Amino acid sequence: MNPIYILCVEDEPEVLAAVVRDLAPFEEKFPLEAASTAAEARRVVREVILPRGKLGVVVCDHVLPGEDGVSFLIALQQDPRTASARKILLTAQAGLAATVEALNRAELKHYVAKPWNPEELRAVVRRQLTDFVLEQETDWCPYLTVLEADRIAEKIRQQPLPGDG
Amino acid sequence: MSIPIRSLERIREALASMPETESVDRPFAAGEVLLREGQCSDWIGLVVQGEIELLKRDTSGGEHSVGGLRPGQFLGLLLLSSGEPSFLTARAKTAGRMLVMPRQRFLLLLSNLPGFYQMVGPLLLGNLVSRYRRVVQLHLQVAELSRALGEEKARLQATIRELEATRNRLIQQEKMATLGLLTAGIAHEINNPVASLARAADAIEPALRAVLDQPIGTTELEVLRQGLSEGLRHQPLQTEVQRERLEQLSLRFPDLPRPLLRTLAQIQPAVLEEMVHYVISHPSVERKELARRWVEMFEVGALVRTMRVAAERISGLVRSLKGYSRQDQAEWAEVDLRDGLRDTLVLFGYRLKRFEVVVNLPVPLRVRSRPGDLNQVWTNLILNACEAMGTHGTLTLSGGTEPDGSVWVRVQDTGPGVPPELRERIFESGFSTKKPEDASKGGLGLGLSIARTIVEQHGGRLTVDDAPGGGAVFTVHLPGAGPSARPGHA
Structure with missing residues (x-):
């Protein structure tokens, strides 16, 4: 099975460590990659994630050295291989204009303000991963334990049995 | 004041017919200067036809029109008795002519020639009255002008005050805009260390519990202390280096969960090898357990370091803010x-x-x-x-x-x-x-x-x-x- 990756982009090492720590419970099923700049994140997507699996969720800061988070998310949206990835902005400071741009051009799914509540961050990531899995995968059972079990179970029930139709 | 042309013509004819007046007919062309300011003249002229403009020079050399002479008026009247240099310049506005008489002769005739005064007296008097009227009118105009100037000046001063107030308001707005940017900047700068401080504080408790969930012997305590110091010394790795180490560790220990491997990737390779050797040489449950607790303790140390770094960042920001906002002083x-x-x-x-x-x-x-x-x-x-x-x-x-x-x-x-x-x-x-x-x-x-x-x-x-x-x-x-x-x- 090709793994579905979570990618975190944050330039402050201590903050990145906290995000990674908070999302560790998902790693059982969803390997996590971390990058400190948009350029590095692009490299990770190209050289690590896409050769092995898919990009499921991106948690990205906006204010980064060099290219900013929103323009990185837009670039992901424009690439057919990563367009379906769910994009989350985790930031202390994205102006209204940048956020609107992310909404319109990168299909931003969620905006989490710093400092964040870890439970809330996990809930957001869990929902987005669930959406991604339901949309992109056909076998949902392996994810029941880490994702929104109710929604996955409901979806499994609605599936036509092999004998139907 | 205007003299009926017919009576003026009669006067002219009468004067011209009296040889003792020594009067001469003097035509002039438009633009011709008949009398220059500051020059002396020894004649007086009665304008018969055409118009003459009177000009006065101001202190900065500009010429101003101060009135005019029409038929029936005298040119040189003011100089008649004094003989001083001319007070004004007279320039013909149109072509015309005047009857010119020597000044001394004119004065002489005024008192000596019977009938002469009766003829020119009313003209002279009319001339003086008309000039006096002009002076009164000018006084009124001056008064009116200075009132208008005063109003204009007051209005300009009000406008200047308004402009100054607007400029001050704009400067204030600009300062507020900068302040807005500053606040946004501080919010951003302070949010990161606050986030890592809060998240580290949250993570320390479960890590410590995981270490303390079993009794600790003296030798174990020493090992755990070392884990703590190792964590406190730890500098966050560059994400690239960490990824590479994580990659190698996951190939070497495919059974270990990724979050644990990620922590192991943070440990100095030499220290990690020592610990791996310790476990692998005698793979007992106790040794594995101690290694697990060592890693937790390392994590605690790293979290404490993170908190120190965050606190230092925040106090640095506060220092900068204090230094920056010395505006009050x-x-x-x-x-x-x-x-x-x-x-x-x-x-x-x-x-x-x-x-x-x-x-x-x-x-x-x-x-x-x-x-x-x-x-x-x-x-x-x-x-x-x-x-x-x-x-x-x-x-x-x-x-x-x-x-x-x-x-x-x-x-x-x-x-x-x-x-x-x-x-x-x-x-x-x-x-x-x-x-x-x-x-x-x-x-x-x-x-x-x-x-x-x-x-x-x-x-x-x-x-x-x-x-x-x-x-x-x-x-x-x-x-x-x-x-x-x-x-x-x-």
Whole structure:
């Protein structure tokens, strides 16, 4: 099975460590990659994630050295291989204009303000991963334990049995 | 006052027919000067036809029309008895003619020739009355004009006061806009350490519980202490290095969960090898358990370090903020400009993140100043450079001293530069290259104007030039604090 990756982009090492720590419970099923700049994140997507699996969720800061988070998310949206990835902005400071741009051009799914509540961050990531899995995968059972079990179970029930139709 | 042409003609004929008047007919052309101011004349003329303009020179040499003569009026009347130089210039407005008589003769005839006075007397009297009327009218006009001037002056003063109030209001608005940017910057800068502080505090508890969930022997305690110190010493790895180590570890220990491998990747390779050897050489349950607790303790140490770093960042920010906002102290003080420059860079760090920032401030830059005001200058120059560069570029801050003790600070960007014809205009109030829809981003086009005003209040100069290799460079020159403040200049 090709793994579905979570990618975190944050330039402050201590903050990145906290995000990674908070999302560790998902790693059982969803390997996590971390990058400190948009350029590095692009490299990770190209050289690590896409050769092995898919990009499921991106948690990205906006204010980064060099290219900013929103323009990185837009670039992901424009690439057919990563367009379906769910994009989350985790930031202390994205102006209204940048956020609107992310909404319109990168299909931003969620905006989490710093400092964040870890439970809330996990809930957001869990929902987005669930959406991604339901949309992109056909076998949902392996994810029941880490994702929104109710929604996955409901979806499994609605599936036509092999004998139907 | 006008004389009926017929009676004037009769008078002219009568005068011309009397040889003792020695009168001569004198035609004149339009524009001809008949009498010049300051010159003496020995005749008097009765205008018979045409118009004559009277002119008076003012102290600065300009000529003003002060009236005119029509048929029936005398030219040279004011000089009749005194014989002084002419008070006015008389220039023919149209072609015409006058009857000219020698002045002395005219005076003589007035008292000696029977019938002469009866003829010209009413004319003379009429002339004087008409000139007196003119004087009264002029007085009234002068009074009216000075009243209108007074009103105009009052209106202008009110307008100037209004403009000053508007300018002050705009400066205040610009300051508020900068304050808004500053607040946003602090919010951003402080949020990151606050987030990592809070998240580390949250993570420490479960890690400690995981260590303390079993009794600890003396030898184990020593091992755990070492784990803690190792964690405290730990410097966060670059994400690339960490990824590479994580990759190797996951190949080597495919059964271990990734979060654990990620922590192991943080440990110094030599220390990690020692621990791996300790477990693998005698793979007992106790040894594995101790290794697990060692890793937890390492994590605790790393979290404590994270918290220290975050706390230090926050207190650094607060220090910068205190230094920056010395605006309240309006007093002059001797300062090293580098402090204010560094505070400004720290507080606007989030705006500068996307740019390369080069700081070259090797020597103290001591000046007498109002430090808060100068911080406004650095802020405006730095924000201006950021706006000029857009999404990427290099901001270079440099400073130094001149042989005469004065100091300079340069803010250089790699933006499009300032065309020569705009180099003075950019310092004008309200001049902005930004489009109106960008105005919400903070600028009112006053930033550079305010910066220059403040620099000039400090007795300095603010200029702009081309930077070598493109972009603009703004230079602030300020007088030094004086010889006592320059111990380096022996």
